[in-house]
Amino acid sequence: MDSEQRQHALALILQALPDLDWTLQATKVKRLSRDFHWFSPVLKRQLEDKQADAVVRPRSENELSLLVKACVTHQLPLILRGGATGNYGQLVPLEGGILVDMTGFNQVCEMADGVVRAQAGIRLADLEAITRPAGWELRCMPSTYRLASLGGLYGGGFGGIGSINYGPLGAPGNVLSVKVMTMEAVPRILHVPAPQALLLHHAYGSNGIVLEVELALAPVHQWIERLDVFDDFTDALDYANAFARSPGLVKRQLALFAAPIPSWFSHLNGHYQASQHAVISVIAQESEGFCAHLLEQFRGRSAVRQSAGEAREANASLMEYCWNHTTLHALKIDSSLTYLQTAFNHTNYRQQIIDMAETFGDEVISHIEFLRDYDGNITASGLQLVRYSSEERLNEIMMTFRGNDVKINNPHVYQIEDGKQGEIKPDVVSVKKCLDPNGLLNPGKLRGWEVRDALVLNDNPLLLAD
Secondary structure, three states: OOHHHHHHHHHHHHHHOOOOOEEOOHHHHHHHOOOOHHHOHHHHHHHOOOOOOEEEOOOOHHHHHHHHHHHHHHOOOEEEEOOOOOOOOOOOOOOOOEEEEHHHOOOEEEEEOOEEEEEOOOEHHHHHHHHHHHOEEEOOEOOOOOOOEHHHHHHHOOOOEOHHHHOOOOOOOOEEEEEEEOOOOOOOEEEEEOOHHHHHOOOOOOOOEEEEEEEEEEEOOOEEEEEEEEOOHHHHHHHHHHHHOOOOOOEEEEEEEOOOHHHHOOOOHHHOOOOOEEEEEEEEOOOHHHHHHHHHHOOEEEEEEEEHHHHHHHOOOHHHHOOOHHHHHHHHHOOOEEEOOEEOOOOOHHHHHHHHHHHHHHHEEOEEEEEEOOOOOEEEEEOOEEEOOOHHHHHHHHHHHHHOOOEEOOOOOOOHHHOOOOOOOHHHHHHHHHHOOOOOEOOOOOHHHHOHHHOOOOOOOOOOOO
């Protein structure tokens, strides 16, 4: 459908649904059609001219259902938007259409001991503010938790704060079920339990409209946030590794930053030297006493320490220097930087981290996040900062990592299979065929849809009762 055809279809939808909360001003539509894909100079160039034709913020499932019916009738694409904190162009419309701001769906639907079910548009910080007084907190959330939505994390996220304990969001037991709306002429509402629910996870909203997510929660602790510094990179790595591999130390977050990254944390760098390496940790108050011994063993010192409560009151949590917030802080200082996403091998990640740091020197600067993998193994993922020179050199760097048995989750591509998923998954495509038979949800992002006729697809991938 070309631009003129889309404008005609949009005009008919606007005429049919005038009472919806529309945004039509071109500059606002373009702004809302953006996420943090500009972290990648490759995606920034590829997606520069892509945007929606209109934005709408439905206030109820009924309004959303009416919109879906109209889009199917007129074959106009529909793209879901949460907090827009993603980094891969997940929400950037490739073929125009209507961008659906889901932040009106922001209520907690049900909460019990260790479990919460909430609407997809709720901000993660708001969700945890509700669960914490009852003694529970999120098992996994990104560093962008103030803005990121539950549906955005589910549709475009991976791991984050808490993954040192509970693994990525998609690890068994973290997500219990989802509620979805189909993209059909007569939309259906479906309740999909795990593990089938995970077929919609990290699919960029391309194979179903997620309305609610049911999560398992973690017990609340009195957390202490620490930034400890080291003169030697290997000492910092070994401190973080010992911290990660001590099962009795109750922790929520653990990250390693090679110099000069800590010097780019402009609100913190008065506490240490620019040449020093840093480890940020979030540790339970009852476990913190062991940090002094570990610091002495690995020749480190404490530079910043605060309680999580103090951090919340001051809006200055150290967690917001971790994960891809690190990239944002660095880009504020040096806009020529970009980043990688790497997954080290759990059997030898320490040596891989050292080898890659020695191979690239200051061209690729180590930022390492410690977590559990899907099988429960302690391991490490990298969000290394790269001094960008060209796309060709960026690809060479990624090939070198792969040649050293380090997996690359390429953050410089916008199709799902080329990044995190790594391959076409027929069951994910089957879900799209089942829930979005016209291929109208976020078109162009799921490469498997383009070759669906060559795949063996499951007619009932969600195991739904007839």
